[in-house]
Amino acid sequence: MNHPLSYVEAPALNVSALKASCANCSLHQLCLPMGLDTADINRLDQIIGRRRRIAKDERLYQMGEPFTNLYAIRLGHFKTLQINASGGQQITGFQMAGELLGMDAISTDRHHCDAAALEDSEVCEIPFALLEELLSHIPTLLHHFHRIMSQEITREQSVMLLLGNMRAEQRFAVFLVNLSARYAARGYSSTSFQLRMSREDIGNYLGLTIESISRLLSRFKKQGWLKVDKREVQLLNPAMLKALAAGTENCSPM
Amino acid sequence: MNHPLSYVEAPALNVSALKASCANCSLHQLCLPMGLDTADINRLDQIIGRRRRIAKDERLYQMGEPFTNLYAIRLGHFKTLQINASGGQQITGFQMAGELLGMDAISTDRHHCDAAALEDSEVCEIPFALLEELLSHIPTLLHHFHRIMSQEITREQSVMLLLGNMRAEQRFAVFLVNLSARYAARGYSSTSFQLRMSREDIGNYLGLTIESISRLLSRFKKQGWLKVDKREVQLLNPAMLKALAAGTENCSPM
């Protein structure tokens, strides 16, 4: 406490001004540095820009803005959304801690979608030009970056399958099971979690209306498959939900 | 003709055994080598594997197979499709000459979808491990590869918008306008082209039934927006189709 340096260092401890450090980050096994050794993590750390806070409902970036950074989510949740010529909107994904935002912008050096914070959140800025330079020198990082982009491609293909091929009930089950798995991967409960997005957002993402989502929740509740209290969800019958999601089971509309 | 070497060289002219050469390929401005200088194209050429022919309806790869190569389409058309647990199928894209197949497999080293030839086609094998090694040495190629992956991400986001947000008529217009633009980019007519895929494939891709596609074609024909003869399509009113695709115009179902 009375260490001679503490007075000097204290002003630097303003969290938002602190340089983000992958080495100390609890997410580094989920995030870009996955699989890197200490030396390489440090090289990555050196190019990571400032940490940025984004308040709920604010945009991290918007469609059309020039692209300079990717963003790794440190804390919080985001949604990404497309807007078409006639004002129609489609949420293309919900992202959580450890996930990377902005990869769609590489192709044209402009963002192709908006990214909005679903709650107060924090991201690490990753200047893409510097990252790409670094990729040439760290083969492990290069390969892992390609895996991340590829994973985004497969994720989107799964959503295409969902939107093109599934009925409302199955879509919603897939949505719940997917959230469940991602929370589990982060060490949280797989059966009990909070929806960070509104019913409207869920509906938009799943290609359904808010009313349909509301009805589905009521139906699943009535069947005893889950409990809902506002945005708090508890999966009471994960096996049944997985079966619904897989399409091996289904329930009559009532 | 009577050149002393001609007899010796002739047997090597079996086209399918010829090593693919990016330098001589008419597609190199659309494909992976885009923007490379001659020296770098040659380095790329050295890692490109054999050229492979895929007959109509055959698979270039299937879901679950181990991943070793990306494929650049030299000639012909492909479709990629997802299959889910209950047998439901979703076509996630139609690919044409100059486009890259297989990027979804990088994430897990296994293919996540099937790629099937829509007609007799030809691809260049690109061993991914070698490509990735080369990327470290050619920054231009590295960046272009990232653009290609990113472009695939944005393409899929557009399809999500289509599937989640648009009515049948608009989906179909988007489909036609997209094909039109891609043929134009390849130097073909933007208003007159052949559908390489069945009505069933179109329907599956757009999240509609074959009957809906058939009715839409009839309706568009009756409106004078296009002519169809089997798989030959002629866009008679591209502006209207673009407006429909953009959602700034629409037509009553009849």
Next chain:
DNA sequence: CGCGGAATTGAAAATACTCAAAATTAGTGG
């Protein structure tokens, strides 16, 4: 306590689907 946004519920309407039959086209072998 009352206001406002979000969520739920109900009833009517619409879009696209299913099922069925007919027409057209493609493929095959004589």
Next chain:
DNA sequence: CCACTAATTTTGAGTATTTTCAATTCCGCG
């Protein structure tokens, strides 16, 4: 080249799922 069969496409009629519109309830918040 034609005939035959199989596959694909078109068209129609009825149905189903989901949407739309409207009204109500729930909750947070000043």
